[in-house]
Amino acid sequence: MKDMDHSKMSKEAMKNMDHSKMSKDDIKNMGHDNIVPLNSSKGKNEITFPEILKPASVNGNNVSYTITAQQGKTEFYPGHKSNTFGYNGNLLGPVVKLKNGQHVTINLVNHLNEDTTFHFHGLEIPGDVDGGPEQVLKPGEEKTISFKVNQEAATLWFHPHPSPHTAEQVYKGLAGLIYIEDNNNNAKKLPHEYGVNDFPLIIQDKSFDSNKQLDYKKVKNDDGTTGHTVLVNGKVDPKFTFKKELVRLRILDASNARVYKLKFDNGMKFEHIASDGGYLNKPDKVSEIQTAPSERNEILVDFSKVKGNKVNLINEDGKVILPIHLINSNKGTKKSDDKISNLSLNNIHVSPKEKEMKITKKVVLAGMGKDVTINGKKFDKNRIDFNQKVNKTEIWEIENKKDAMGGMEHTFHIHGTQFKVISVDGKTPLEEMQGYKDTISLEPGQKVKIAVKFNHKGIYMYHCHTLEHEDNGMMGQIKVS
Numbered sequence: 001m002k003d004m005d006h007s008k009m010s011k012e013a014m015k016n017m018d019h020s021k022m023s024k025d026d027i028k029n030m031g032h033d034n035i036v037p038l039n040s041s042k043g044k045n046e047i048t049f050p051e052i053l054k055p056a057s058v059n060g061n062n063v064s065y066t067i068t069a070q071q072g073k074t075e076f077y078p079g080h081k082s083n084t085f086g087y088n089g090n091l092l093g094p095v096v097k098l099k100n101g102q103h104v105t106i107n108l109v110n111h112l113n114e115d116t117t118f119h120f121h122g123l124e125i126p127g128d129v130d131g132g133p134e135q136v137l138k139p140g141e142e143k144t145i146s147f148k149v150n151q152e153a154a155t156l157w158f159h160p161h162p163s164p165h166t167a168e169q170v171y172k173g174l175a176g177l178i179y180i181e182d183n184n185n186n187a188k189k190l191p192h193e194y195g196v197n198d199f200p201l202i203i204q205d206k207s208f209d210s211n212k213q214l215d216y217k218k219v220k221n222d223d224g225t226t227g228h229t230v231l232v233n234g235k236v237d238p239k240f241t242f243k244k245e246l247v248r249l250r251i252l253d254a255s256n257a258r259v260y261k262l263k264f265d266n267g268m269k270f271e272h273i274a275s276d277g278g279y280l281n282k283p284d285k286v287s288e289i290q291t292a293p294s295e296r297n298e299i300l301v302d303f304s305k306v307k308g309n310k311v312n313l314i315n316e317d318g319k320v321i322l323p324i325h326l327i328n329s330n331k332g333t334k335k336s337d338d339k340i341s342n343l344s345l346n347n348i349h350v351s352p353k354e355k356e357m358k359i360t361k362k363v364v365l366a367g368m369g370k371d372v373t374i375n376g377k378k379f380d381k382n383r384i385d386f387n388q389k390v391n392k393t394e395i396w397e398i399e400n401k402k403d404a405m406g407g408m409e410h411t412f413h414i415h416g417t418q419f420k421v422i423s424v425d426g427k428t429p430l431e432e433m434q435g436y437k438d439t440i441s442l443e444p445g446q447k448v449k450i451a452v453k454f455n456h457k458g459i460y461m462y463h464c465h466t467l468e469h470e471d472n473g474m475m476g477q478i479k480v481s
């Protein structure tokens with residue numbers, strides 16, 4: 001049993017297998033044979049950072065931007081021009097910096113040869129500007145949206161959401177960052193100079209064909225497309241060189257499906273300071289961070305403590321994601337993480353009332369491949385699955401249903417809200433899960449309880465953020481009124 005190669009088995013053969021004779025590990029690995037092995041980065045190419053998008057206009061508290069989805073060419077490998085998609089450029093997108101309280105107007109432009117939408121992942125804005133699958137812009141179309149920012153400092157992102165082509169468009173390169181800033185005084189003590197001591201790391205895995213093209217259709221996997229090559233900020237074989245000091249890294253897993261468990265190869269600890277929707281209550285000292293597709297995690301790392309001048313950011317299996325080269329900084333570190341570990345950054349609590357409230361919505365994630373469902377159904381744009389009142393908290397239970405095949409990990413995301421995790425399998429969540437979240441990843445058999453409140457009205461999606469699962473219909477709609 002141990003030596004079986006599941007990847008070579010037909011679906012039928014797998015169905016007919018006698019699961020009672022399988023070990024726990026065999027069952028666990030079955031859902032994972034779609035994950036292609038990731039190669040280590042050797043670190044030839046210095047990473048760069050997306051530009052901060054310049055406003056088209058600023059007028060007091062009003063700011064406007066233009067975001068264009070376009071086709072381009074990217075030289076991932078010297079001498080090879082790969083066809084890619086990007087926002088306002090050839091690949092990925094700029095950082096859109098917004099302030100809490102600001103009135104924002106965005107002119108959305110589709111210069112692709114196909115339909116797309118502009119979804120603002122993690123932004124708490126009305127459903128009609130959220131960019132779900134129904135808000136399609138046809139090739140050549142433009143549309144202006146506006147909203148008011150009404151949420152705390154956080155690292156969010158934007159990406160396309162046309163059904164069922166989200167996976168392909170993200171894979172080809174459409175993903176940009178949104179930073180929200182506010183007046184959190186303690187947070188001002190954290191490193192916050194973009195590109196100096198505060199860096200975004202957009203992690204993705206892709207596979208290139210022999211012509212160094214991203215041929216999505218050839219590598220597409222219905223259980224989540226994974227790639228052999230890791231990219232950081234769009235660089236293949238990335239490396240990162242900076243000063244030996246206290247640094248903030250904002251990590252976005254913008255992969256279609258891969259979950260990473262990130263750590264440093266010298267085993268050093270670091271402070272986890274923020275998750276999807278903003279700061280944790282206080283920095284949480286950890287030595288590893290797990291990130292599922294679409295999740296954001298901000299960490300503070302005191303590189304002045306590294307012995308020598310090299311350390312690697314690695315995945316759980318030891319594969320190098322990002323080799324880091326350190327330059328001695330003669331000024332020494334001004335800030336040490338000792339002061340920072342006691343900073344109070346937020347005040348998020350599950351209230352006693354929320355703890356007692358009954359579950360009013362249940363979401364069951366089930367299946368694999370083309371058979372994925374959410375509450376036994378597939379996405380139907382003409383069907384509203386849930387209703388909820390605006391500004392009213394409800395308790396949702398999310399279950400990843402285990403089946404005879406063991407099932408697989410699913411990553412649950414809700415648009416237009418930042419929720420609080422009340423419990424994971426009946427237990428108080430780990431500290432790293434106690435901040436605001438818009439995405440939560442569940443192992444087969446896991447159940448979580450979350451407190452969900454929408455601050456705006458409209459129709460919002462909830463779905464698995466393994467993008468091929470989303471495209472295969474693992475998505476529902478909630479109407480907030």
Ligand code: C2O
Pocket residue numbers: 119121159161294413415461463465
């Ligand atoms: Cu980041 Cu509906 O997605």
Ligand code: CU
Pocket residue numbers: 372409410411464465466469474
């Ligand atoms: Cu899924």
